[in-house]
Amino acid sequence: MIVSSAKSSPSTETLSRTELQLSGVWRVVVLNDPVNLMSYVMMVFKKIFGFNETLARRHMLEVHEQGRSVVWSGLREKAEAYVFTLQQWHLTAVLESDETH
Amino acid sequence: MKRIEVKLSLSIVAPLLDVIRLLADGLSEKLAAPQELGDVDEDLRDAWLEELITGQTADVKALLALFDEDFFSEGIVAFDEDNAEPIVRACAAVRLRLREVYLRGLADDTLEGGDVELEGLAEDVRKAFMCYLFLATVQDLIIQHLDSSIIES
Numbered sequence: 160m161i162v163s164s165a166k167s168s169p170s171t172e173t174l175s176r177t178e179l180q181l182s183g184v185w186r187v188v189v190l191n192d193p194v195n196l197m198s199y200v201m202m203v204f205k206k207i208f209g210f211n212e213t214l215a216r217r218h219m220l221e222v223h224e225q226g227r228s229v230v231w232s233g234l235r236e237k238a239e240a241y242v243f244t245l246q247q248w249h250l251t252a253v254l255e256s257d258e259t260h
Numbered sequence: 261m262k263r264i265e266v267k268l269s270l271s272i273v274a275p276l277l278d279v280i281r282l283l284a285d286g287l288s289e290k291l292a293a294p295q296e297l298g299d300v301d302e303d304l305r306d307a308w309l310e311e312l313i314t315g316q317t318a319d320v321k322a323l324l325a326l327f328d329e330d331f332f333s334e335g336i337v338a339f340d341e342d343n344a345e346p347i348v349r350a351c352a353a354v355r356l357r358l359r360e361v362y363l364r365g366l367a368d369d370t371l372e373g374g375d376v377e378l379e380g381l382a383e384d385v386r387k388a389f390m391c392y393l394f395l396a397t398v399q400d401l402i403i404q405h406l407d408s409s410i411i412e413s
Contacts, residue, residue: 192293193368194355196396198403199348206411239300243308246295247315249352254299 184257185238187231191222192251203248204230207241232257263340264405270335276391277327283357284324288317292353293360316353323350344406345413351395358395362388 189200197219204215208230221228231241238254245252291312297305326337326347339347362385363371370376374393378386402410 192356193371194293194359195352196399196403199352199399202348202403202407202411205407239304242300243312246312248349249292249356251293251295253296256299 182235184232184259185235186229186255186257187238187241187245188253188255189218189222189228189230189245190251190253191226195250197223200250203245203250207244207248261341262406262409263338264401265336265338266401268331268335268337270332272390273327273335273394274332276387276394279358279387279391280354280395281324283354283361284320287320287353287357288313292316292356316350319346319350320353322346323354339402339406341406341409341413344402345410348399348402348410351399355392355395358388358392363392 200219200222201212201215204210204218205212210218218228218230230245231238235254242252242254291309295312297308300308322343323346326343331337359371365385366376366389374396376389378389381389
């Protein structure tokens with residue numbers, strides 16, 4: 160929640176918003192694509208996140224069946240690094256702000 | 261060092277290499293498939309994309325290096341702990357690009373299932389789909405035999 164007084168200037172409010180967005184919880188989301196093999200997606204999850212076979216399969220199936228899976232959440236800097244690495248492996252990965260926190 | 265050698269049919273694979281090389285040229289300039297960078301810091305986006313393309317270019321170079329003089333004389337390609345990772349990634353990049361350039365007319369379900377009647381496809385699409393299947397086979401082989409070295413590297 161953003162708390163700002165009635166007297167705060169627009170620039171102060173913008174700064175608060177930005178600070179909150181940067182410091183809040185961020186999600187790393189992998190989206191489905193019809194190209195990458197299931198075995199490939201599982202291998203990438205194991206490599207990048209250290210998932211075991213069961214967890215890698217669970218996230219892979221979630222991507223495949225529901226179109227997306229949140230594979231990690233936490234601080235923005237680390238979330239960005241994970242999204243970048245997933246994209247290096249050609250998975251469709253996006254960074255999302257977790258507004259529930 | 262773990263190493264696998266695979267003998268390929270020259271008469272089947274050689275014609276597919278033209279398609280792979282053609283797409284590989286484009287992969288030094290753009291991503292295999294678009295990525296959504298909406299939430300990435302605007303100042304970071306150019307460097308982000310540049311680094312992805314640089315990595316992609318190096319990976320594709322490793323894939324093309326498989327098809328050297330030895331391949332054209334013996335039909336054999338070799339995968340090991342050094343080249344497995346870039347090659348398995350390059351296969352993903354080229355497959356994504358094949359979809360973007362040639363296979364958009366195929367439904368996602370069809371592409372995922374691989375259940376396509378080749379006779380019904382135009383020649384360029386048929387050749388592209390053969391490349392798509394060939395690269396998936398390469399990925400499967402690498403994942404079956406070398407995935408632990410990739411995961412632990």
